[in-house]
Amino acid sequence: MKLWVYIVRRLLLFIPTLIGLTFIVFVLSHSGGTNLVLAEYVNPRLTGEARTLLIQKLTEEFHLNQPIYIQYFYWLYQIMQGNWGYTNTPIFSGSVVTAIELFLPNTAMIAAVASILIWVIGVPLGVYSAVNRDSATDQVVRVGSFSLYAMPIYLIAVALILAVGVYLKILPFAGVVNPLLVSNLSWYHNGISYPTHIILIDAILHNNWQVAWNAFLHLLLPSLTLALATVASIIRILRASMLEVLDQDYIRLAWSKGISAKLVYNLHARRNALLPLLTLFGLTVAFLLGGAVVIETVFSYPGIGYWTTQALLNNDVGGIMASTLLFGLILVSANLILDIAYAFVDPRIRY
Amino acid sequence: MSEVLKVKEVKQQFYTRRGIYKALNGIELELRKGEVFGIAGESGSGKSTLGLTIMGLLPRNASVTSGSVLLDGKDVIAPLREYATKSNQKFNFRRNENVIKKMNRELSTIRGNKVAMVFQDPMTSLNPVLQVGYQVAETMLVHQPRTLAMRRLARANAKRSDLNEALKVLRATESDEKALEDFFRNKGLEGLTEQVISIWRRKDLADAKKEKMILSLHSEKLSWFDRFVLNAVKEKGNLPSWLSKTPILSRYTRRVLLKEGYLKALELLSTLEVPNADKVIRMYPHELSGGMRQRIVIAIALANNPELVIMDEPTSALDVTVQAQILELVRHLKVKFNTSFIFISHDLSVLSEVCDRIGIMYGGRIVEIAPTKEIFDNPMHPYTKFLIAAIPTLEEKEIQEIGGAVPDMRFPPSGCMFHPRCPYIMEICRERVPDMIQVSKDHYVACFLYSGDNK
Ligand SMILES: Nc1ncnc2c1ncn2[C@@H]1O[C@H](COP(=O)(O)OP(=O)(O)OP(=O)(O)O)[C@@H](O)[C@H]1O
Ligand SMILES: [Mg+2]
Numbered sequence: 186m187k188l189w190v191y192i193v194r195r196l197l198l199f200i201p202t203l204i205g206l207t208f209i210v211f212v213l214s215h216s217g218g219t220n221l222v223l224a225e226y227v228n229p230r231l232t233g234e235a236r237t238l239l240i241q242k243l244t245e246e247f248h249l250n251q252p253i254y255i256q257y258f259y260w261l262y263q264i265m266q267g268n269w270g271y272t273n274t275p276i277f278s279g280s281v282v283t284a285i286e287l288f289l290p291n292t293a294m295i296a297a298v299a300s301i302l303i304w305v306i307g308v309p310l311g312v313y314s315a316v317n318r319d320s321a322t323d324q325v326v327r328v329g330s331f332s333l334y335a336m337p338i339y340l341i342a343v344a345l346i347l348a349v350g351v352y353l354k355i356l357p358f359a360g361v362v363n364p365l366l367v368s369n370l371s372w373y374h375n376g377i378s379y380p381t382h383i384i385l386i387d388a389i390l391h392n393n394w395q396v397a398w399n400a401f402l403h404l405l406l407p408s409l410t411l412a413l414a415t416v417a418s419i420i421r422i423l424r425a426s427m428l429e430v431l432d433q434d435y436i437r438l439a440w441s442k443g444i445s446a447k448l449v450y451n452l453h454a455r456r457n458a459l460l461p462l463l464t465l466f467g468l469t470v471a472f473l474l475g476g477a478v479v480i481e482t483v484f485s486y487p488g489i490g491y492w493t494t495q496a497l498l499n500n501d502v503g504g505i506m507a508s509t510l511l512f513g514l515i516l517v518s519a520n521l522i523l524d525i526a527y528a529f530v531d532p533r534i535r536y
Numbered sequence: 537m538s539e540v541l542k543v544k545e546v547k548q549q550f551y552t553r554r555g556i557y558k559a560l561n562g563i564e565l566e567l568r569k570g571e572v573f574g575i576a577g578e579s580g581s582g583k584s585t586l587g588l589t590i591m592g593l594l595p596r597n598a599s600v601t602s603g604s605v606l607l608d609g610k611d612v613i614a615p616l617r618e619y620a621t622k623s624n625q626k627f628n629f630r631r632n633e634n635v636i637k638k639m640n641r642e643l644s645t646i647r648g649n650k651v652a653m654v655f656q657d658p659m660t661s662l663n664p665v666l667q668v669g670y671q672v673a674e675t676m677l678v679h680q681p682r683t684l685a686m687r688r689l690a691r692a693n694a695k696r697s698d699l700n701e702a703l704k705v706l707r708a709t710e711s712d713e714k715a716l717e718d719f720f721r722n723k724g725l726e727g728l729t730e731q732v733i734s735i736w737r738r739k740d741l742a743d744a745k746k747e748k749m750i751l752s753l754h755s756e757k758l759s760w761f762d763r764f765v766l767n768a769v770k771e772k773g774n775l776p777s778w779l780s781k782t783p784i785l786s787r788y789t790r791r792v793l794l795k796e797g798y799l800k801a802l803e804l805l806s807t808l809e810v811p812n813a814d815k816v817i818r819m820y821p822h823e824l825s826g827g828m829r830q831r832i833v834i835a836i837a838l839a840n841n842p843e844l845v846i847m848d849e850p851t852s853a854l855d856v857t858v859q860a861q862i863l864e865l866v867r868h869l870k871v872k873f874n875t876s877f878i879f880i881s882h883d884l885s886v887l888s889e890v891c892d893r894i895g896i897m898y899g900g901r902i903v904e905i906a907p908t909k910e911i912f913d914n915p916m917h918p919y920t921k922f923l924i925a926a927i928p929t930l931e932e933k934e935i936q937e938i939g940g941a942v943p944d945m946r947f948p949p950s951g952c953m954f955h956p957r958c959p960y961i962m963e964i965c966r967e968r969v970p971d972m973i974q975v976s977k978d979h980y981v982a983c984f985l986y987s988g989d990n991k
Contacts, residue, residue: 319630432595434660440640441593441655442675442836443647456665532820533664 188528195521206513207264211257214502222247222260224502225270229278264510272504274495276487281507284492289511290383291361292481292488295408296473302412303419303469310416311423312458316450318428326420333417338476342410342483349406359485362400370396376487407484411476415469422465427458456530463527470519474512539606540844540876541567541590546603546613548589548900551627555946559585561900561953563603564972567844570874572866574887574908576923577897580942583880584656586897587846589613590878591653592643596633607844608650615639649679652837653846658830658853662821668832669817672804673797675839677790683727684796685769690720690727692763694754698723702732703747711736728753734803762792769793804835809861826853834862838869845869846878851886863890884927888912893978896920899943899953905972906979916981919954952984960985 226243227236244250247259269281277284314326333341350358357363362384367373370393372380378387385404388397430436431454439453478490485491489508496504528534548560559582567573575583588594590605592612600616619635620627652675655661663671676684702719709715717729735741735749758766768776779789798817805813808831821829830853837845847866851859867890869875881887887894887908894911895902896919904917915921940957943949949956955965962984970982 318633434655434657435663437588437593438655438661438833438836439663441591441647441653442678443644443649444674444678445644446637446640448674448678453663453666457663460665531665533822 188525191528192521192525195524199517199521202517203510203513204261207261207510208257210506210509211260212253214506215253220249222249222256225506226263226268226503228271229273269507270503272492272496272501272507274492274499274501274504276492276495281503284504285489285507285511287377287382288487288489288492290381291486292477292490294383294385295404295411295480295486295488296477298404298408299411299415299473302408303416306412307416307419308423308455308459311420312427312450312455314420314424315427315431315458327424330417330420333413334421336414338410338414338479339483341413342407342480345406345410345413346483356406357399357403358406361403361487362396363403366396366399403486407480407486410480410484411473414476415472419462419465419469423458423462426461427454430454430457433457460527460531463523463530467520467523471516474515538569539566540569540608541565541878542604542606543586543590544604544606546586546589546605547601548585548594548603549599549601550595551597551599551629557945558948559598559900559945560589561948562969563900563902565895565902565905567876567878569843569876570870571893572870572877572879572891574891574894575878575880575897575902576882576884576887576894578942579882580945581897582900583882583897584848585900587653587848587878587880590846591647591651592616592639593653594636596629596636599627599632608646610643610646612639612643615642648675648842649840650842651844651846652840652842654830654833654837654848654850656848656852658826658833661833662829664821667818667820668824669798669801670794672801672817672832672835672839673794675836676800677793677797679840681769681775681793682773684793684800685766686727687731687800688727688758688792688796689763689766689770690725691731691753691756692758694723694725694728696751696754698725699728699732699751699754702728703750706732706736731803734807738806740809758792765789765792801835801839804839805831808835808865827855827858830854831858831862834865841873842875844876844878846880848880849882850879851881852883859886866890884912884923896923899948900945901953901982902972903954903983904981906981910976910979914979916975916979916986917954917983918958918960918985952982 222243223240226247227239231239247263248255251259267282269285271279272281272284277287310326310330314323317323346358349356367378367384370391372378372387372391373384378384381387381390385397385400388394388400436449436454439449474490477488478493480486481488481490482494489511492504493508495501496508543563543565546560546563547558550557550559563586565573575586577583589598589600590607590612592605594600594616598616599620600613601620602617604614604617605612615635615638616632619632662668702716705715705719706712713729713733716732717726720726720729720732731753732750735746738746741749765775765779768779774780775786775789775793780786802813802817805816810816810828810831816824816828816832821832824832830850834847834850837847851862854862863886866877866879870877877890879887879891884894891908893905893907896904896911896917898919904911904915904920906914906916911920912924915924943953943956949966951967952958952965952970955961958965964984968984970984970987972980972982973987974980975986
């Protein structure tokens with residue numbers, strides 16, 4: 186089978202997965218007695234006559250007099266139109282689509298920096314640990330990664346804040362930028378930077394290197410926390426799979442060719458050892474998302490995770506629904522991308 | 537005749553959770569240049585372990601407690617032996633592994649270059665994520681970049697008239713390779729000889745087609761950068777370090793050599809009669825049959841024309857026709873390049889077809905060594921006699937079985953390893969290890985039946 190047939194098939198599988206997810210959330214959110222649609226679509230700033238009129242209109246449009254499973258389909262139809270309703274939280278109040286536009290880039294940013302950190306910390310340590318098994322370094326790496334693995338993510342965050350932020354005072358640990366630096370900038374209003382909404386990139390676009398550097402420093406601690414929480418399992422699994430690969434006949438054949446140790450480890454062994462990790466990366470994405478919720482809250486970092494916490498705390502149905510959907514979408518697409526990547530890396534996989 | 541390999545008194549053991557397996561218990565072996573030495577013995581007698589010990593390719597739980605393996609003027613296993621004998625403390629896996637790593641570094645100049653090994657199981661011997669062409673080319677890329685550079689440069693520098701003349705030389709001298717080699721050397725195109733010959737020798741093509749292929753060898757041009765790289769490799773023997781150390785540039789630089797490596801791999805596979813070799817070099821191991829993989833593994837071993845090739849059951853995965861082909865190849869290489877072989881097989885009839893001498897292994901010792909004909913005509917050790925009687929023949933339907941089982945090598949029998957199964961057992965067999973004694977020219981046996989002092 187061709188690769189594109191496989192991709193199309195996987196894309197089709199998307200649909201039932203997402204329908205299942207949204208249906209469960211939709212039904213559950215009604216169990217509290219509030220109507221999801223009304224909570225989601227009535228602009229909270231509206232009052233009086235206008236509000237009553239809007240509710241009437243919505244009842245008609247969403248068929249709110251019908252049984253719940255019928256309501257669900259009308260609601261889904263609106264979602265597919267890009268009509269995601271309203272959110273009302275202390276950090277942002279307005280259309281959900283705008284909220285996503287504002288918060289998602291920030292989350293993508295720490296996830297990206299964290300992924301790079303995971304890669305540059307995890308892979309060399311895992312490989313080194315396996316190649317020098319039982320050495321002192323290996324023992325330290327093993328104990329260290331196991332402790333990290335056992336630690337809840339907020340503990341890592343608090344420990345880092347105390348050590349690096351409060352005690353050493355070398356890195357900032359709240360927000361995205363020092364507010365004093367951005368108070369008079371033309372491209373920054375009300376905590377929102379333009380045009381990409383990622384302050385680091387916007388500062389670079391506007392050639393403001395002082396702000397860019399400050400924004401970069403603000404990025405480090407949350408990203409590092411996210412990376413540390415994930416890297417432990419990467420190291421442990423890579424070490425184990427590398428040890429297994431190093432025992433294989435084809436590695437013995439590689440040694441018998443008289444090629445350098447570097448070539449044996451970094452090409453012949455590592456490429457095979459990384460394959461199981463690729464599957465793990467699907468889980469890592471889920472872990473990163475979950476971690477982002479905690480970490481962004483601890484660091485008051487205005488990303489999707491922080492917004493989700495705020496929505497939960499304020500009973501903001503629009504925000505909860507939207508972030509659930511969004512997380513589902515990200516997870517399913519990440520897994521799809523990884524499966525396709527797998528096909529490119531492992532020649533044995535055929536669809 | 538000079539020796540390529542001298543194995544003396546090698547004792548080797550494996551540390552495992554279940555105990556210490558004494559795999560080799562005093563191996564003596566000398567291999568002459570251009571000789572094919574067969575090793576036969578039951579499963580578990582230590583044949584593969586002997587091959588691996590000669591290559592210095594032991595796992596971390598392997599300890600060499602005595603002996604030496606002299607290969608290319610070097611004692612291959614000296615570091616392991618020194619570790620095992622020097623330290624009076626307990627065997628430590630990590631320290632032993634560090635010694636093995638050091639050996640890997642030291643032996644990298646001879647492995648794959650002077651000595652190569654074909655491993656027992658072709659299904660697991662190839663790297664699943666690398667193209668087979670690369671796996672064959674890699675050995676050449678590491679050990680003989682100059683040869684590759686000369687091949688490529690010769691193709692770029694040759695004119696059509698040179699190749700036409702070369703064909704005339706081949707026809708006039710009735711395919712004399714020496715004459716062709718001289719012809720190309722005079723022209724400064726040494727790298728072309730083997731390329732022309734390998735096409736010329738192909739059996740699957742018509743003459744007209746072969747001539748056309750040879751004539752088209754000159755048509756590939758080189759970019760100035762590639763030419764610069766190849767010339768540097770030709771002069772210095774390897775890539776200039778400022779090129780090979782720079783991350784992205786090094787990959788770009790190596791490309792032209794790698795491509796040539798693939799072409800040489802293609803040639804090598806064609807001589808091994810791999811069908812569709814040009815497609816096969818771009819395939820991954822899982823796309824190939826067992827027999828095909830075995831040929832790739834053999835191609836990897838032969839890539840640099842090593843002086844000694846250890847073949848561990850190279851024909852067991854192959855059907856009879858391919859098996860015959862491999863045996864033919866061994867004979868050919870032995871004559872043409874004076875290559876020595878250690879040919880391991882549990883099948884004496886296969887060994888009888890190619891080997892000059894055969895050694896019979898039992899319990900980690902060689903119990904009898906003799907020229908091939910002699911071992912069949914006049915087997916002396918009781919175990920050899922059993923092995924030969926166990927060969928199925930057309931006339932005899934009934935195969936004689938050897939009673940008893942291979943000894944548990946954690947607790948090897950005292951004295952002669954074979955005494956628990958031997959029908960001629962004497963008192964002394966339990967007490968002393970028999971020495972190798974010479975019974976006739978080149979025929980040695982380790983058995984008290986022949987030593988005279990068996991009273
Ligand atoms: N890595 C290892 N760890 C522990 N014991 C081993 C190891 N490799 C081999 N052995 C033991 O060494 C002995 C000899 O094994 P070896 O593979 O050399 O036998 P062989 O003659 O090649 O047998 P076969 O004909 O089945 O290939 C066996 O008893 C085996 O259990
Ligand atoms: Mg074996």
